[in-house]
Amino acid sequence: MARDPFRLGEWGRISTTTSGGVSVARVRIRDQDGKRRLVEARGKTAAEARRKLQEKIVNREPPHPSQRAELSKTSTMSELFTYWIAQKTKTVSPQTITGYRQAWNAYCAAAVGEIFIREMTAGKVDSLINSIGERTMSGARMSRIVMSGMLGIAVRFDLLSHNPVRDTPRPTPKKSAVRALTSDELDELRARVQNYSRHQTVDEHGVVRPKLGQRPGADLEDILMLLIATGARIGELLALKWDQVDLDSPIPTVTFSATLVVPRAAGERLFRQNFRKGDAPPLTVVLPPFAVRALRRRRAMPTFQNPENALFVTGTGNWVSPANVRRSWRAARGDDFDWVTPHTLRKTVATLVKETYGVEAAQIQLGHANTRVTEAHYIQRVTLAPDMSDALNKFAPKA
Missing domain, CATH: 1.10.150.130 (Tyrosine recombinase, N-terminal domain)
Known part of the structure; x- marks a missing residue:
């Protein structure tokens, strides 16, 4: 069998004829399905007919096995x-x-x-x-x-x-340095959240006074405590149920296996997604003693409507929204802590764990797949070099 001289998409010699006083240009083109089809165009002159035929070939939509009929080159x-x-x-x-x-x-x-x-x-x-x-x-x-x-x-x-x-190049935002809270900053932040949650103020003499008006919910204090105890994301923390918390084993743990999804468009509602961000596997972390004590206290508190058995629940029995937590967070922290978000606590945990146990331990604590993300986005860079003066003194000029 002779080989077809045309490759897929190629066409042969253009011929022109006259029909009824009109020039007609014709050519056979081999389409993507291997079949050759006749394509023609008309014009007042042979040159015009050829030009129109060439334009038709360029813009033509050939039959294609995978082509979707609703789309073409002239679709918007x-x-x-x-x-x-x-x-x-x-x-x-x-x-x-x-x-x-x-x-x-x-x-x-x-x-x-x-x-x-x-x-x-x-x-x-x-x-x-x-x-x-x-x-x-x-x-x-x-x-x-x-x-x-x-x-x-x-x-x-x-x-x-x-x-x-x-x-085209990828949009690259200016990267800011990772900043974690120091121990003193964490203590100050904890005190502010405590005063906010308990609806009280501290005057310039250090005297604690109750505030007038409706008292905000006390959840923010415990949320801060669990964020700094686990390094969890705020959405995964607020999605916890009591059956994910083990306070009675010799090694108390909490398992993160879901997250809350905040509505982003009209008509959507807050809901619990039964897997973590990026479909990551469940993550179990060990709870420090101060978190165990706080959770036992919280478990003993009466709740009237909690159909989902959630750790944090609204007065109407719904999940606590991350957006509402962030709103309370901004009100509690003060302007000088405007750089601190719930996610900052995740970075603070990662930095402390890395300094104490190494970067691999920080990666595991945060549930990352590898250390690259942990190092690039969650660990504060060390800017104070260790004392190497004894070694460097070997370069001192000889007397």
């Missing part, structure tokens, strides 16, 4: 997003889908939504991501993820020859 980016997000819904969590939708609607739709897929270039993507980055770096990172996924679909369907997002 909004249409591509609709198809892409429907596919992603099958494989990623609802909160991730919400993040993708928010990024598209807030930053991308108005800028590129009506542009044809074939018109997307690296320059357009780069301009879009840079403009978003001037407003919000997190929005720029998420938008780049969305655009890369969408245009990856276009490449798979042969609507683009390559993904233009790959030719």
Whole structure:
């Protein structure tokens, strides 16, 4: 059998004829399914017919086994997003889908939504991501993820020859140094949280006085205690149930196996996700004695509505929202501790464990898959070198 002279996507010699006073240009093209098909275009002159035929070939949508009929090179980016997000819904969590939708609607739709897929270039993507980055770096990172996924679909369907997002740099926010609390800072923060939770103030003479008005919940004091005792994420801590806490064994432990997901869009509600961030496996950590005493006290407290058997529960029997905890946290800490968030306590735990037991122990305590993330984002860098003066004194000039 003779070998077909055309490769997939190639075409032969263009021929021109006249029909009814109109020039007709024709050519046979070998499509992706291996079949050769006739393509033609008409014009007033042979040159015009040939030019129109060449344009038709470039913009033509050939039959393809994997081609989705609803998308073509002249589909808009909004249409591509609709198809892409429907596919992603099958494989990623609802909160991730919400993040993708928010990024598209807030930053991308108005800028590129009506542009044809074939018109997307690296320059357009780069301009879009840079403009978003001037407003919000997190929005720029998420938008780049969305655009890369969408245009990856276009490449798979042969609507683009390559993904233009790959030719653009990743948004890189300015990295700030990891800062952990010192012992004195932790003591001061604990005192402020205690005063806030107990609804009292301390005047300039150190006299404690009760505050007027409604007393806030006392949960914040125990939340701070457990954060510094475990190094847990706030969402995983607030998702704890009492059956995940073992206070009666010779080695008391707590197991983190779920997290609370905060609503990010209208109509969503706070819910408990039955796995940790990133689908990480459950993590069991040993509780220090001060945490065991506090949890035993808390376990003995009466609760009236707690259908989920949660450690922290609202007066109506619901999960305590991380957003509400952060709001109380900001009110309790004071302006001079505005750099301290619940996540700062996770960094403080990692730094202390690393200094005492090494970086591998810090990685295990935080539940990271490897030490790279722990070292890069959670451990405060040592800036005081050890005393090496005896060794360096060997370089002293001879008398």
